[in-house]
Structures are given as C-alpha cells and as structure tokens.
Amino acid sequence: MSTTKKIVREWLSGNREGGIAFLKQLVQVPSTQGNEAKVQQIVAEKLFRLGLNVDIWELDGEQLKKHPYFFSSRETFEGSPNVVGVLKGSGGGRSIVLNGHVDVVPEGDVRQWNHDPYSGEVIDGKMFGRGVTDMKGGNVSLLLAIEALQSLNIKLKGDVIFHSVVEEESGGAGTLAAILRGYTADAAIIPEPTNLKIFPKQQGSKWFRLNVKGRAAHGGTRYHGVSAIEKSIVVLNQIEKLEKIRNERIDDPLYSQIPIPIPINIGKIEGGDWPSSVADVVKLEGRIGIAPNERIEDAQNELEKWVERLADIDPWFKESPVELEWFGARWLPGAIELDHPLMDALSKNYEDVCDKKPIVEASPWGTDGGLLTQVGSTPSIVFGPGVTNLAHFPNEYIHLDSIFQAAEIIALTLIDWCGDATDDAEEESE
C-alpha cells in the first residue's frame, strides 16, 4: 500500500464518528422538493470550512425555462438554492465534477416505517432515514474524500467542483442550473446508490400522465355509466404489455442481471369524486424508462402510438380516447466509454480498497449524469455507497462502512484523475 493510500485510510478511520454525525445532521432535515434551503446551508458551511470557494444561488426559473432540457413542476425555486464548492487545482490536471443531490422523495406512508423517517437512527452499522441512501450518504462520501485530501494537505493539479444540487428527483433543474453557471469539468462522479457497483450507463426516463375517461352515473344504476376505474385496468394491463415489448429488445450485457432494464412505472392513480357515483375520469401518472442508447423522443413516440392503439383493444377508447400528456420530469440517458480513463482509475482504486474486482452494470434509473454528459459535455460515472433497492422505499438505510469505502476510493481516484500536485512540488524541490 502506498503512503498516500495508507494515510487516507487512516484519516477516514480516525474521522468516522464525525462523518456519521454529519450524515445524521443531513438526514434529520426533511429536504423534500421545495424544502432544501436548510440542508444546503449545512453543506455550504461545511464546504466553507474545508476551504473551498462556495457559490450559493437560487435557481433562475426564467432562464431555465428557456432551456430545451429544463423540466420541473416549479417555475420559481424559492427555498431551493443550489450550492457549489470549488477546490482550485494548481493547474495542469484534469478537472472533475462531484455531483450529489440533496432533495429527497416524500416519505410515503409513515406507518410502513419502523423508525421516524427523519431520525437518522443507527442500528447495527446501518443508518435509517429518508434520503440516507438516495443520496445523502453518497454526498458525505464526497465530502469526506475532499476533507481527507485537505486535512492531509494533498494538493491536486485539476479542479474539484462539488455540486450540491436540488430538483434531481423531479427533473434535474438543479444540475442543469449548475451546468449553465459554468460548473462543468473533464468528467464526473455521481454517488447515487449503486451498492458500490460502477454504472457507466444510465437509464433515462420521462414522466407522463394518462387521462382515462368514463361516463358518470349513479352508483345504484352503475350499469348506465362506464367506470373510468374499470377502464383504467385495461390501460394498466396494456402499459405492462408495452413494458414487456420494450424490455425484450434490451440486449446490452450490462443489463443481464436486471429483471426489467427499463421499467414503465405507474406511480400515481386518482379518479372519481364520490363513492356512490360512477367515476368519469381517472388520472394515471408514471415514468417510462429510456435505454442508454435510445433517443428520448423515440420512446415518447412509441408510447404515444401504443396509447392510440388502445381503441383496437376496447371500442370504448374509440369513443373516448385516452389522453396522454408529457409533464414535469425528464432525465436524459447517459453513457461513458467503458475504457474511459476515469473508469480505469475508479476501477483500479476500487480493487485496491476492496480487494476484489468491481461489478460494472447499467443504472436502473435516470440520474443527473444524462444532463452532465449531454448538456455539460462532462461524461459521468455513477458510483456510490447507497443500497440501490432501498431508494424511495420505506425503511431506507445505508451501511455506514460503505460510505467510508466509497470515500476512500473516491479520494484516491481524485488523486489519480486530477493529478497529485504534491508530487510535483516534491520533485521540484528535489
């Protein structure tokens, strides 16, 4: 083990309690959409203490709205500032973006949680809480990596640009704003929850709404109406069929272990306004996954055609066509070459730290990596300590050990990727 690797590991080991306490502090702030200001303040103070140049700004809805890849349910972003911290390199090295979002999805049905979703309780080496895995734990890995380098006085050649963004869960407006403000780099790491797997490809996704119509009637003579709830069952079954067709096409070996590589998920249903009336309209809201190599417009087109075809399945839909709306969020798919030098550096350091080869897979969900790659020309790898299948779940948790493993791997990767200015300084002095 090189001296640098040894001292980084020792530093992380010596600062374990502080790292855990900081994560707990982040988790205890319920930073759902629109409520990120407080958590961003904590992050900004941390970056300031680490000696980075800190930029805090509120997203400019007017400017963002003009961008073709802007999507958000909001037009103003009060209460949701972005934070970026820049660690300037000495020059001559490759720059890197470290990107993490602080917004979390709502906690859902609290009765399904065994703990207060915002307590950050630690049990048997795991911390529980909404957002701990997606992705405040990953953000802490990034901050620990930077803190280790700073504390150990390891100087880099290239710049490290830390993005603490909002709005990832609803379309990426935070990362888009950071890109438009100029915070791009030669490559990026995004520590979304991958179980420490390396995801060079990321699924995109797009939100949609289906308005299924019925014809109202009194529930006591329901045979005179047409239930939009019953018709929704037909629609749901057909959407599942389309999902099957789209997934049978995926032959990328990176997806070989994923049961449904690009899912279509209907996450919300709402319809009818009176228990004893026949429901006249039901609204379904969902997301369609976009393959890394697929154009988002092609996937949209396929769903549109499929919805039109419902009229062949049930004549009711000829009379009352299902309306398809695209709304809100959209995540661009993204990919980095498998032999990209950042892939090499990350894989090598994973192997050094974990004593085994990393698992390389495709991401089962969209991330802000699509925007960084396609809009910011910053090819991105998703790699983080969180538990993939707990994202958006009740009883979300993270293994604390993973956070420190990720921090170590990322710290060492920063040295390899950005270049160690300490070496040069030493060489110069020799």
Add this chain to the structure above:
Amino acid sequence: MSTTKKIVREWLSGNREGGIAFLKQLVQVPSTQGNEAKVQQIVAEKLFRLGLNVDIWELDGEQLKKHPYFFSSRETFEGSPNVVGVLKGSGGGRSIVLNGHVDVVPEGDVRQWNHDPYSGEVIDGKMFGRGVTDMKGGNVSLLLAIEALQSLNIKLKGDVIFHSVVEEESGGAGTLAAILRGYTADAAIIPEPTNLKIFPKQQGSKWFRLNVKGRAAHGGTRYHGVSAIEKSIVVLNQIEKLEKIRNERIDDPLYSQIPIPIPINIGKIEGGDWPSSVADVVKLEGRIGIAPNERIEDAQNELEKWVERLADIDPWFKESPVELEWFGARWLPGAIELDHPLMDALSKNYEDVCDKKPIVEASPWGTDGGLLTQVGSTPSIVFGPGVTNLAHFPNEYIHLDSIFQAAEIIALTLIDWCGDATDDAEEESE
C-alpha cells in the same frame, strides 16, 4: 273527469311558465354539500308565500351524532339549513310527508357537459343542469301540487308536511333531523327520479373504504417493490365477483327489469404520491347496495368476510391485509306494502292522469325513504318526474312535461289521501 281533476289540470297548465322559471331558479344555485343555504332560502320564501307554517333550522350535529342511524362526513352543518313547511289540515284526515332533498352531487368533469351544469338551459322541452332530475324537478312537482290546492282553495283534512332537506346524497342527516324534530306522518311520497314509475321498495346502501397496501420502491427498480395499484386490480376484480354473487340471490319480481339490482360501485380511487415511485397504498371508496329485505349489518358482514378471503386469492394480502372501513353515508332500505292505501291512491291517480297503468318497480338506489320508514314510522313511496339513469350523470336533464304530470298526480293523491275538507264544508252547509 271530476270537476276537481279538471280545475287542477287547468291550474297547472296555466302556471306552466312560472313553474319552469322557479325550477330554473333552483337549478342555478349549485347546492352541493355544504352550500345549500341559498337554495333553501328560495324554497322557504316560496312556502311562506303559499301560506304554510315555515320552519328553518340548522342541523344540530351534537344531537344527531348520538343517533345510531346518523351518518355524515360533517359534524357541523353551517350553511346547510333544513326547511319544513306545514299545511295544517282541518282535522280528521290522514297526514302525509312530501320529502325532497336540495343537495346535489358535484358536477364532475365539466368537459363532459354540453352546457354549463348550473345554467338550467331549456332545449326541446327538457331542462339541463346538475340536480334538475335528482331532484329539484321533483321538488317543484311537490310545490306545484301544494300551490294548485292553495290557489284553488281546496282544503284538506290531513296535514301536508313538506320536507326540503339537505344531506340526502351523503347519508340522510337532513331527513333524520326532520324526523327527530317531529315532522313525521301517516305516509310519505319522495319524488326522486323514477321516470314516473312507482317504487314501493328502496334499495339501501352503505359507503366503505378499502386501503390496499403495496411496498414502495423507486420506479426504475419497480421489481423490488409491490405496486398497490397492481394489487388494487385484484381487489376490484374480487369486488365485482361479490357483486355477482349477491345479485344472483335477488328473486323479487320487482327487480326483474334491473340489470344489477344491488350494485357494488367503486366510485373513487386514489393512491401513490410520485410518478417514479412504486405506490405503497391505494384507497378505494365505494357503496354497497342493500336489498330491501336485507339487514344492513348482514351485507356489511358479507363484505367484511369477502375482504378477509382476499388472502386466499393472493398471498400478498396475507402479508399486507386489505383494510376495510365503513364511513360516511348509509341509507336504510325501505318498503311499503304493495296494497297500502297510498299505493292504491297514487296508482289510481296515475292511471287517471296518464291513461295507462303505472309501472311498479324496486328502486335501484337508496333514498331517505328508509329513514322515514324505519326511524320515522312513515311508510314511503318513491315516485317522481326525473330521469332515473341521468342522476349523477353529466348532461343531467328532466322532461318538463313529467314535472307537471307528477304535480297533477300528487295533487290528486293528496286530496284522496288527506281527504277533501271542502266536500265536508259543502255537505255541512247543505
């Protein structure tokens, strides 16, 4: 045709425009639950001008809550007064309740209406609007019948008690309050929309809520979750099966023309809170129809057992049982003997006015007649001018002619049932 019959018909014919204008005035007030004060004011003024003793009062939630058959989503009834008008008879006759509700169900999806739901537009002898058929048109028939008798100076022996009640659409708290205030009689007519058919039996109904649970996950890894929306489809299919079983039992010939005598209607669905999350809970709200001869408790028991049995259909429900809640509204079933003297009087006058035998059927929905019969000891017939299968529909309308036919039949029935005091007065003077 007797003189009385002739002059009643002539009076109605001469007052057609006024009757239509009054109905329009009622329809133009959107008297949905909680918003009935304005329409009640109009009715009260009408009753006052007709010379009735008028009682307007706000329902006493505290008192009602103590009654075993009280059901409402509300505990206070601000903005929803009841109105009763009493036309005292000269004595010695049978009394009658004429009961109509002024609350209307919400208009639903306005795009499905060809006209403003609260315009009261008249086209080709039909008036359109929310509540025109269910049941403001019927209320106008009652008021025209009373007005005809008053204008023609036809005195009755028995009392006529006109109920203009609230809360019929959500459980009958208005009629219950009228009963508890002492406004009962020897029998009742309720002009709910029956297409001028006579309904001596009324279906009861009870509202319920089913909470279907899933397990949340990120939509991109939806295979790690269990969709409460998918599980709701299983529940909906099973509810339809129970409906089939319950209806196969109905052998009452009065139901022979009804496709589903006692429907179970799921009128509302709502679940999930994020398009790209797997829904962790879906709420279904509906009503179960109760046969006229069935105890409401037995029907509830059957549904409860059925919901418990879901665990045999899908093992998921063993792990996460569907919760059944009884809430809000409940309409008691009711029945009057087919040979009751009010049935005779109404049938005879129908035949006289319409020149054909009336159609006698069972009501496909619950009415306040259950409360009047079971709590108020006032056996009730449902008979009214509205169009049965338009109740709760968009583009609800009523045939204006029917309103005047119903008014004529009811006016003549009042004379037969309550007794003509004018006859006695003439006899005495002879």
